[in-house]
Each structure stands twice: as structure tokens, then as C-alpha cells.
Amino acid sequence: MGEYLQFFLYIFGTVWLLQRGSPESKEIGRAGTESDREQRIGEHAGEGSPRWASAPGWRGLVFSRLLGLVMGGIFALSWLARSITGTAAYNEERLRSLEGPVGWGGYVTSADFWGRTLQNWQSELLAVASMAVLSIHLRQRVSPESKPVGAPHSATGGEG
Numbered sequence: 001m002g003e004y005l006q007f008f009l010y011i012f013g014t015v016w017l018l019q020r021g022s023p024e025s026k027e028i029g030r031a032g033t034e035s036d037r038e039q040r041i042g043e044h045a046g047e048g049s050p051r052w053a054s055a056p057g058w059r060g061l062v063f064s065r066l067l068g069l070v071m072g073g074i075f076a077l078s079w080l081a082r083s084i085t086g087t088a089a090y091n092e093e094r095l096r097s098l099e100g101p102v103g104w105g106g107y108v109t110s111a112d113f114w115g116r117t118l119q120n121w122q123s124e125l126l127a128v129a130s131m132a133v134l135s136i137h138l139r140q141r142v143s144p145e146s147k148p149v150g151a152p153h154s155a156t157g158g159e160g
Contacts, residue, residue: 002121004075006128011068018156021136023147025156039064079117083108086116 016032019025037044041064045054052063062069083104090112091101107113131145137153140146147155 002118002124004071004078005121006125008068008071008075010128011071019132019136020156021153022132022156023135023145024132027156082117083113086113 014024014026017025018028018031020028036042040046040049041053041060042056043054050063052059054060055063087102087104087107090107090110094101102110135146138146139149139151141149
């Protein structure tokens with residue numbers, strides 16, 4: 001569940017945040033959204049472009065942000081599923097202790113829910129963050145997650 005939140009934040013964060021030397025980063029000075037021409041959307045879409053890349057209005061808007069929206073949606077659905085199943089498990093524990101059950105709203109505001117929800121996020125965030133930082137100086141031949149082996153450490157994104 002936490003992975004999807006992290007990737008959602010990573011996807012949207014990389015639009016504006018730049019990291020010098022990271023193969024995952026845009027070139028320094030190119031933060032933010034790009035023009036329709038650079039993204040090949042709308043009237044700039046080519047023959048092989050997906051249909052929705054050239055669609056006007058809400059379809060083009062949604063399609064141009066679909067990866068982040070899907071990651072955010074998966075996170076929201078998995079969070080909801082965890083809250084529902086967690087409520088049942090929490091109430092089962094409470095009933096074994098002869099305590100009364102709590103409703104869904106009571107459970108999602110409890111320390112138990114947030115403790116269980118956040119317990120894995122720290123290690124997952126550390127793994128993603130370490131990959132982003134280590135990829136500045138370490139290389140993996142032919143990997144799209146790495147700069148070319150001979151690229152300078154300071155090369156960023158498309159520069160390498």
C-alpha cells in the first residue's frame with residue numbers, strides 16, 4: 001500500500017523537483033510541465049500517438065496525468081481495503097478481550113490503524129530514496145534506471 005503512495009508522490013514530485021546527477025531527474029533548469037509540443041499532445045500528437053494524447057478537453061487532461069492518477073487511485077483503494085479488513089481484525093481482538101467493537105470511523109482514527117498502516121512505509125521509503133541517491137554515483141549497465149556507465153556523476157536525466 002505504501003509503495004503506491006510513494007510512487008504517486010515520486011511521479012508528481014519529479015515534475016518540479018530536480019536532483020543534480022540523478023538519472024531519474026529532468027535536466028537542471030527544466031523543472032515543471034513541458035509544452036504540448038515537447039510532450040507531443042493535442043495538435044502536436046503524431047500518427048503513432050495514443051488516441052487520447054490528441055484528444056481535447058478532459059480526455060487529454062486525464063490521459064496526460066494518468067500514471068499518477070492510477071497510482072493515487074490504487075493507493076486510495078488499498079488504503080480503504082486495509083481500513084475495512086483492519087476494522088474486522090481489530091474488532092475480533094477486542095471481542096476476545098470482551099471489549100465492544102468499534103465502527104470503521106473509530107478504527108481509522110485509532111493509533112492501531114495508523115501504526116499498522118505506517119509500519120512498512122519507513123523501510124519502503126528508505127529503499128526508494130536510497131536508489132535515487134545511489135544512482136547518482138553507481139551505474140548498472142543497460143538499465144533504464146541508470147545513467148550510461150561512462151557518464152559524469154554530475155550528468156542529470158537526458159544529459160547522461
